[in-house]
Amino acid sequence: xxxxxxNEVWLIIDSRxxxxxxxxxxxxxxxxxxxNQPVKVWLITQYDVPSPLCEKLExxxxxxxxxxxxxxxxxxxxxxxxxTQLPIALHAHGYKANLVAKIAKLITGTKxxxxxxxxxxxxxxxxxxxxxxxVSAGIANHALTVSRAIGKxxxxxxxxxxNFIDVDKLGLSHGENIAFVGRxxxxxxxxxxxxxxxxFPKQLFHVYGTGNLAHSLQETATGNVxxxxxxxDMSTVWPNISLLMICSHYEGLPMVALEAMSRGxxxxxxxxxxxxxxxxxxxxxxxxxxxxxxxxxxxxxxxLSANEQQFIRGNALKSIHQHYSQQAIIPKLLSLYEPSNC
Numbered sequence: 001x002x003x004x005x006x007n008e009v010w011l012i013i014d015s016r017x018x019x020x021x022x023x024x025x026x027x028x029x030x031x032x033x034x035x036n037q038p039v040k041v042w043l044i045t046q047y048d049v050p051s052p053l054c055e056k057l058e059x060x061x062x063x064x065x066x067x068x069x070x071x072x073x074x075x076x077x078x079x080x081x082x083x084t085q086l087p088i089a090l091h092a093h094g095y096k097a098n099l100v101a102k103i104a105k106l107i108t109g110t111k112x113x114x115x116x117x118x119x120x121x122x123x124x125x126x127x128x129x130x131x132x133x134x135v136s137a138g139i140a141n142h143a144l145t146v147s148r149a150i151g152k153x154x155x156x157x158x159x160x161x162x163n164f165i166d167v168d169k170l171g172l173s174h175g176e177n178i179a180f181v182g183r184x185x186x187x188x189x190x191x192x193x194x195x196x197x198x199x200f201p202k203q204l205f206h207v208y209g210t211g212n213l214a215h216s217l218q219e220t221a222t223g224n225v226x227x228x229x230x231x232x233d234m235s236t237v238w239p240n241i242s243l244l245m246i247c248s249h250y251e252g253l254p255m256v257a258l259e260a261m262s263r264g265x266x267x268x269x270x271x272x273x274x275x276x277x278x279x280x281x282x283x284x285x286x287x288x289x290x291x292x293x294x295x296x297x298x299x300x301x302x303x304l305s306a307n308e309q310q311f312i313r314g315n316a317l318k319s320i321h322q323h324y325s326q327q328a329i330i331p332k333l334l335s336l337y338e339p340s341n342c
């Protein structure tokens with residue numbers, strides 16, 4: 001008896017912490033449900049400590065399941081589940097999920113969309129996996145990137161698709177904090193944020209996140225820098241923030257920028273990835289070409305009147321609603337999931 005194809009889109013991810021990829025998957029799952037597309041999230045491996053993504057999926061009513069206790073078991077189970085449940089498409093995020101899903105696609109023939117999120121080149125063994133993921137991109141039916149720069153590192157045709165966010169239930173921030181939100185690792189250049197704090201001793205600077213640079217940053221930071229560690233739920237933090245600093249050497253289109261601007265928080269960012277396309281300098285935020293310009297942008301912000309600052313906040317909010325909302329992006333993805341779109 002012939003099996004009838006199911007109606008679910010399966011989102012595949014390997015997750016330990018809650019970062020940009022997890023935020024993207026959560027927004028995607030919520031957006032698909034809003035557009036009446038059944039969706040399920042599959043996590044590659046069940047670690048000792050559950051990913052914070054699981055609780056957030058439960059809150060949204062998105063079904064999720066672990067594929068296995070290790071990667072080999074996950075591959076075997078995914079192949080079996082695809083053959084028996086017949087999803088309309090797999091959509092993988094991150095190098096490990098992409099590689100696992102590609103094996104399943106080769107064996108089952110199911111449609112696969114791979115999204116490439118990382119702009120930086122990783123080190124160690126992960127660098128090999130990342131390379132394998134990129135050179136095998138052609139196995140997927142569609143390879144998506146969250147920035148054009150990432151697309152240039154993938155040796156096959158890719159499609160740039162903007163990150164996006166649900167703007168319907170977000171309130172405006174009325175906070176006063178200057179913030180850095182993200183991993184404390186080399187590509188994010190958090191030391192630039194700490195250095196800025198030294199140049200603005202009368203202002204308070206807040207760091208939300210952790211990483212391998214945390215200890216050295218805390219040792220060199222001045223007293224006006226407050227380290228809050230990893231935040232499992234940023235929804236309680238955003239209302240306290242007025243200004244978000246993105247100091248990175250590498251980015252795609254960081255979800256943290258969309259989350260901030262959708263709340264009327266002004267972003268000052270280095271000119272990396274898609275940030276110059278997201279931010280119109282001095283209109284809806286600020287773009288800096290180097291570390292010195294980060295300081296100049298911050299000085300300019302403090303020199304503006306309350307009305308001028310509010311004008312920029314309003315433009316930031318409007319930009320997200322018009323170009324980076326679920327309503328703007330989800331229909332593009334739904335068309336890729338269609339069986340006729342191979």
